[in-house]
Amino acid sequence: MPVNPSSVKLLKEYIExxxxxxxxxxxxxxxxxxxxxxxxxxxxxxxxxxFLLLDVETASDVISELSQxxxxxxxxxxxxxxxxxxxxxxxxxxxxxxxxxxxAERAERILAxxxxxxxxxxxxxxxxxxxxxxxxxxxxxxxVHPNTTVDDVVAQIRQVHTEIDNIHQAYVVDSKGVLVGxxxxxxxxxxxxxxxxxxxxxxxxxxxxxxxxxxxxARLFSKYxxxxxxxxxxxxxxxxxxxxxxxxxxxxxxxxxxxxxxAGAQEDLLSSSIVRNATTRIPWLFVCWxxxxxxxxxxxxxxxxxxxxxxxAAFMPIILGMGGNVGTQSIALVVRGIATGVTSERNFFAxxxxxxxxxxxxxxxxxxxxxxxxxxxxxxxxxxxxxxxxSIMFSMALAAFLGTFLPIMFYKLNQDPAVASGPFVxxxxxxxxxxxxxxxxxxxxx
Amino acid sequence: MPVNPSSVKLLKEYIExxxxxxxxxxxxxxxxxxxxxxxxxxxxxxxxxxFLLLDVETASDVISELSQxxxxxxxxxxxxxxxxxxxxxxxxxxxxxxxxxxxAERAERILAxxxxxxxxxxxxxxxxxxxxxxxxxxxxxxxVHPNTTVDDVVAQIRQVHTEIDNIHQAYVVDSKGVLVGxxxxxxxxxxxxxxxxxxxxxxxxxxxxxxxxxxxxARLFSKYxxxxxxxxxxxxxxxxxxxxxxxxxxxxxxxxxxxxxxAGAQEDLLSSSIVRNATTRIPWLFVCWxxxxxxxxxxxxxxxxxxxxxxxAAFMPIILGMGGNVGTQSIALVVRGIATGVTSERNFFAxxxxxxxxxxxxxxxxxxxxxxxxxxxxxxxxxxxxxxxxSIMFSMALAAFLGTFLPIMFYKLNQDPAVASGPFVxxxxxxxxxxxxxxxxxxxxx
Numbered sequence: 001m002p003v004n005p006s007s008v009k010l011l012k013e014y015i016e017x018x019x020x021x022x023x024x025x026x027x028x029x030x031x032x033x034x035x036x037x038x039x040x041x042x043x044x045x046x047x048x049x050x051f052l053l054l055d056v057e058t059a060s061d062v063i064s065e066l067s068q069x070x071x072x073x074x075x076x077x078x079x080x081x082x083x084x085x086x087x088x089x090x091x092x093x094x095x096x097x098x099x100x101x102x103x104a105e106r107a108e109r110i111l112a113x114x115x116x117x118x119x120x121x122x123x124x125x126x127x128x129x130x131x132x133x134x135x136x137x138x139x140x141x142x143x144v145h146p147n148t149t150v151d152d153v154v155a156q157i158r159q160v161h162t163e164i165d166n167i168h169q170a171y172v173v174d175s176k177g178v179l180v181g182x183x184x185x186x187x188x189x190x191x192x193x194x195x196x197x198x199x200x201x202x203x204x205x206x207x208x209x210x211x212x213x214x215x216x217x218a219r220l221f222s223k224y225x226x227x228x229x230x231x232x233x234x235x236x237x238x239x240x241x242x243x244x245x246x247x248x249x250x251x252x253x254x255x256x257x258x259x260x261x262x263a264g265a266q267e268d269l270l271s272s273s274i275v276r277n278a279t280t281r282i283p284w285l286f287v288c289w290x291x292x293x294x295x296x297x298x299x300x301x302x303x304x305x306x307x308x309x310x311x312x313a314a315f316m317p318i319i320l321g322m323g324g325n326v327g328t329q330s331i332a333l334v335v336r337g338i339a340t341g342v343t344s345e346r347n348f349f350a351x352x353x354x355x356x357x358x359x360x361x362x363x364x365x366x367x368x369x370x371x372x373x374x375x376x377x378x379x380x381x382x383x384x385x386x387x388x389x390x391s392i393m394f395s396m397a398l399a400a401f402l403g404t405f406l407p408i409m410f411y412k413l414n415q416d417p418a419v420a421s422g423p424f425v426x427x428x429x430x431x432x433x434x435x436x437x438x439x440x441x442x443x444x445x446x
Numbered sequence: 447m448p449v450n451p452s453s454v455k456l457l458k459e460y461i462e463x464x465x466x467x468x469x470x471x472x473x474x475x476x477x478x479x480x481x482x483x484x485x486x487x488x489x490x491x492x493x494x495x496x497f498l499l500l501d502v503e504t505a506s507d508v509i510s511e512l513s514q515x516x517x518x519x520x521x522x523x524x525x526x527x528x529x530x531x532x533x534x535x536x537x538x539x540x541x542x543x544x545x546x547x548x549x550a551e552r553a554e555r556i557l558a559x560x561x562x563x564x565x566x567x568x569x570x571x572x573x574x575x576x577x578x579x580x581x582x583x584x585x586x587x588x589x590v591h592p593n594t595t596v597d598d599v600v601a602q603i604r605q606v607h608t609e610i611d612n613i614h615q616a617y618v619v620d621s622k623g624v625l626v627g628x629x630x631x632x633x634x635x636x637x638x639x640x641x642x643x644x645x646x647x648x649x650x651x652x653x654x655x656x657x658x659x660x661x662x663x664a665r666l667f668s669k670y671x672x673x674x675x676x677x678x679x680x681x682x683x684x685x686x687x688x689x690x691x692x693x694x695x696x697x698x699x700x701x702x703x704x705x706x707x708x709a710g711a712q713e714d715l716l717s718s719s720i721v722r723n724a725t726t727r728i729p730w731l732f733v734c735w736x737x738x739x740x741x742x743x744x745x746x747x748x749x750x751x752x753x754x755x756x757x758x759a760a761f762m763p764i765i766l767g768m769g770g771n772v773g774t775q776s777i778a779l780v781v782r783g784i785a786t787g788v789t790s791e792r793n794f795f796a797x798x799x800x801x802x803x804x805x806x807x808x809x810x811x812x813x814x815x816x817x818x819x820x821x822x823x824x825x826x827x828x829x830x831x832x833x834x835x836x837s838i839m840f841s842m843a844l845a846a847f848l849g850t851f852l853p854i855m856f857y858k859l860n861q862d863p864a865v866a867s868g869p870f871v872x873x874x875x876x877x878x879x880x881x882x883x884x885x886x887x888x889x890x891x892x
C-alpha cells in the first residue's frame with residue numbers, strides 16, 4: 001500500500017485520540033518500509049508516539065528504513081531499555097549501523113545491556129571501517145562442517161530461519177573456521193537427507209576480503225551476478241556475509257554521491273530548513289565565486305588592451321563555456337568508467353591518449369567554426385579571428401586533457417575520482433581558460 | 447581469476463597455433479564473465495576464432511556478457527546454425543535481447559529455426575518495450591497449482607534446475623494462470639513432502655505490472671529489498687519474473703545515463719575510434735557553441751553601451767558561472783531525488799518552493815558580496831555596483847527556479863527528468879543570464 005494523504009490524516013487522528021487498536025489494525029498489512037514512510041510523513045512529535053506502539057520485531061525492521069532525521073526523532077523518544085530490546089532483534093549489520101549513529105555514551109550503555117555474544121558481535125563489526133566489506137557485512141549466517149548431512153543442515157536452518165533473513169546458501173567451514181565451500185538452498189532441496197554437504201558443496205567459492213572497499217564489493221556483485229557473498233579474513237576464515245539488498249543501497253548512494261560531487265551539492269531535499277539547505281551549498285559556490293572574481297580581476301588587468309579591440313570581450317563566455325563543457329564530458333566519462341569497471345589500471349594510458357585526441361579533434365572543429373564567425377566580424381585584421389579560434393581550440397584541448405587526467409590522478413591517489421568534478425578543479429579550469437585567452441590575445445594582438 | 451596481460455598473450459599464441467586443448471584447459475576454471483573479459487582484450491579477428499572453441503552452454507553464457515562491439519565481432523563470425531543452438535540454450539530474456547540487436551533478417555531466420563515454443567516465447571518478449579518490465583523479464587520460472595505437494599514441486603525443480611538459473615521461489619497459479627502466491631525455497635526445505643503449497647505459500651505477493659517502466663521496477667526492488675519479483679498482466683496472469691542481477695545492471699545503466707545527460711556525453715571510452723568518440727559529443731557541444739555565439743552577438747549589440755563603462759564586461763564570466771552552478775546543483779538534487787524516490791508527486795510543490803527560497807538566499811548573499819567588490823572598483827557611481835550585485839542575484843534565483851522546475855516538468859511530461867540537465871536547457875540558462883545582465887545594465891545605466 002502506498003502512503004496516501006488520507007491514511008496519514010487518519011493515522012494522526014488515531015494517534016491524537018490514542019486509539020491504539022485502530023493503529024495496530026491499520027499497520028497489519030504494511031511492510032516495514034511502508035510503516036517507515038508513514039512515520040516520515042508525521043510531524044516530529046507524533047513520530048516517537050507512533051513508533052512506541054510498534055511491537056519489538058516490527059520496530060527493529062522499521063528503524064533501519066527510517067531517514068536520518070526521523071530516526072533521531074524516534075530515538076529521542078524511546079528509553080534505553082526499549083532500544084536495547086529493539087537492537088537485540090536487529091541483524092548485526094543494522095544494529096552496528098544504528099549504534100554507530102548514536103552518541104558514544106548511549107551506544108556504550110546499550111552495548112553493556114546486550115547479551116555478551118550480541119555485544120561482542122556488534123563490537124567486532126564496529127571495528128571495521130564503515131565503507132569496507134567488514135562495515136557492511138552481517139554476522140548472521142548458516143555455517144556447517146563438511147561432514148554435516150543435508151538433514152542436519154535443514155534442522156539448523158529450521159532453528160534460525162526466523163532470525164536470519166534471506167538464507168540463500170549455507171557455508172561450509174573446516175575445524176579452523178576457514179571457508180571451504182557453499183551450498184545453495186536449491187541443492188539442499190534436491191539432495192537426499194543423508195548426503196554429506198561436502199559432496200554437494202560448490203568448492204572454491206568467490207569471496208570478499210573483509211578489508212575491501214564497498215564500491216569494489218558492489219562491482220564484484222555486479223560482475224558475477226551474485227545475490228550473496230561470504231566475507232573472509234586474510235587466512236580465509238569466514239567472518240560474515242553480504243547480501244544484495246545492501247549492495248543495491250550502496251550503488252544508489254554512490255550514484256547520488258557522484259552526481260552531487262559533479263554538481264557541487266549535498267543536501268536533503270526536504271528534511272532540512274532552507275537556511276541549512278543553502279548553507280551546505282555555500283562552500284562549492286564560494287569557490288566558484290572566488291574563481292569568478294579572480295577572472296574579473298584578470299580581465300580588468302587586461303582592460304586597456306581589451307578596449308583597444310572592441311568585441312574581444314564578447315567571446316569570453318563562449319571560450320569559457322566550451323572548455324567547461326568538454327572538461328565536464330571527459331570527467332563524466334572517466335568517473336562512470338571507473339565506477340563500472342570499464343576504465344581501470346590496465347587502460348588508463350589508452351583512455352588518456354584517446355581523450356586528448358578527442359579534445360584536439362573537437363577543439364579544431366569548433367575553433368575553426370568560431371574563427372569563421374569571428375572573421376566575418378573582424379574582416380580587416382586576420383589576427384583577431386585567428387586568436388579567437390585558436391583560444392577556443394586550446395581551451396577545449398586543455399579541458400579534455402585535465403578532465404581525463406585529474407579523475408585518474410585522484411583515483412591513483414586513492415581518492416574518489418569524482419572529486420575531480422568538484423568546484424576547485426572546474427573553477428581552476430575556468431580561470432585557466434580566461435587566462436590563456438587573455439595571454440594569447442596579449443601575445444599576438446598588442 | 448582476473449584477466450592479466452600474460453594470460454591474454456598466452457591465449458593469443460594458442461589461438462594462432464590452433465592449440466585447442468590448451469585453450470579449453472585454460473578456460474576450465476573461468477566464469478563466463480571472465481571469458482568475456484578475455485574476448486574483449488583480443489583483437490577483432492581472434493575474437494570470433496576463440497568464441498567458436500567454446501561449447502554451446504558456455505558460449506550462450508558468455509555472449510550475454512560481451513560488450514556491443516565484441517558481440518558484433520563474434521556474431522559476424524558464427525553461422526546461423528551455431529547461433530541458433532546458442533540461442534536455444536540462453537534464458538529467454540537474454541535471447542530476446544540478442545535477437546533484438548541482430549539485423550531484422552537474421553533475427554527472422556534464427557526465430558524460424560528455433561523450436562515453436564522457444565520462438566513464440568522470445569517473440570512474446572520482443573513485443574514489449576525494451577525498457578519496460580516485459581522487456582527485461584524472463585519467461586523461465588517454476589509455476590505450480592495450489593494443490594501441488596512440496597514433493598511434486600521439488601520434482602519439478604529437479605527437472606528444470608539446470609536450465610533455470612537462480613530459482614529463488616516457486617510461483618503458485620490458479621487454473622486460469624493468475625498468480626495466487628509464492629513459495630520461497632527455504633519453505634520448501636523446511637516443509638514436509640506431502641504438504642500442499644497452498645498451505646505454505648506467501649499470499650498476495652508484491653508483483654510488477656508488465657507495462658511498468660524499468661526504472662520504476664528498480665525502485666520497487668530497492669524499496670522492498672527483493673531478489674526476484676513476478677511479472678503479471680492486468681488480470682494478474684503470471685507472465686514471467688525479473689531477477690535482481692538485471693536490476694543491478696539497470697541501476698548502473700541509469701546512473702551512467704543520468705551522469706552523461708548531465709555532462710552532455712555518450713560514448714564508449716575505449717571501444718570506438720577517436721573520430722567516433724568525438725562525433726557522439728558534437729551535438730551537445732554544438733548546442734553550447736550556438737548559445738555561446740548567441741551570447742557573443744548579444745554582447746556585441748550592447749557594445750557601445752558596455753564600452754561607456756569600462757569593466758562591466760569583466761563581470762560577465764562570474765554572473766554566468768554562478769547562475770550555471772546554482773542551476774546545476776538544483777537539477778542534480780531533483781534528478782537524484784526523483785531517481786531514489788525522495789522527490790515524488792506528493793512533494794513537488796514543496797521542493798520547488800524550498801529551492802526557490804534557497805536560490806534567493808544564496809543569490810542575496812553572493813550578490814551582496816559581489817556588490818561590495820564592485821563598489822570598491824567603481825566607488826564613484828553606486829548604480830554600477832548595484833547593477834552588478836543585482837544581476838548575479840537575479841541570475842542565481844532564476845537558475846535555482848529553472849533547475850528545479852524543469853526536471854519536474856520533464857518528469858510530469860513522462861520524460862526523463864535528467865533531460866533538463868542537457869545542453870539545451872543549460873545553454874538557454876546561460877543566454878538568459880547574459881541577456882538579463884545586459885538588460886538590467888541598459889535600463890539602469892545608460
